[in-house]
Amino acid sequence: MAIAINSKLKKSIVIKKAEEVEERFHSRYNCKNKTYRYVINNSFEGSAIYRHLECHIPTKLNVEDMKKAIKYFEGVHDFAGFKSSGTSSKNSIREIYSANIKQNNERIYIELTGNGFLYNMVRIISGTLVDVGLGKIKPEDIPDIINSKKRDRAGKTLPAQGLYLVEVKYD
Numbered sequence: 001m002a003i004a005i006n007s008k009l010k011k012s013i014v015i016k017k018a019e020e021v022e023e024r025f026h027s028r029y030n031c032k033n034k035t036y037r038y039v040i041n042n043s044f045e046g047s048a049i050y051r052h053l054e055c056h057i058p059t060k061l062n063v064e065d066m067k068k069a070i071k072y073f074e075g076v077h078d079f080a081g082f083k084s085s086g087t088s089s090k091n092s093i094r095e096i097y098s099a100n101i102k103q104n105n106e107r108i109y110i111e112l113t114g115n116g117f118l119y120n121m122v123r124i125i126s127g128t129l130v131d132v133g134l135g136k137i138k139p140e141d142i143p144d145i146i147n148s149k150k151r152d153r154a155g156k157t158l159p160a161q162g163l164y165l166v167e168v169k170y171d
Helices: 002-006 063-073 121-133 139-148
Strands: 033-041 075-078 093-104 107-114 163-169
Touching: 033 121, 063 093, 063 107, 063 121, 063 139, 107 121, 121 139, 121 163
Parallel strands: none
Antiparallel strands: 033 107, 033 163, 075 093, 093 107
8 A cells, every 4th residue: 555655656755655544544633743854954054955855044053042042832832823814723732741852963853752742833933942042032032922922022933944744653
């Protein structure tokens, strides 16, 4: 089944495994958690090869402040201030199980695992963390920004390149 589906998909999407499920199964509503990764190239010159696969921020970011700030996103919060206006979801309460930042040379990886995400939520959280890294927002201001539920308090929505759905768990 996976081979047949892959033959019809764009090359940017790959089915690794397919299995039969109950007829009542729903890929969205039966999901237990998802993990997203946002990749930032934090070099001055960027990358010609990966330019469509990562977000380029040429100004040096304070990764230690970003690591402090990201921990405030963990837990159950109303993420109303971290959704785009096109969001169809009426409930903006989500739980982030883990939120981490890793750095490998000039690449910064923002990784969020939660029970669900609003439209553009990961890209807006990442944009807010970039503002922390640039010194525009203090790490300890994150709880106030979350609690305000105001979109204009959070950072900008970063571009789609750099955003990856890493894992979806159904168990």
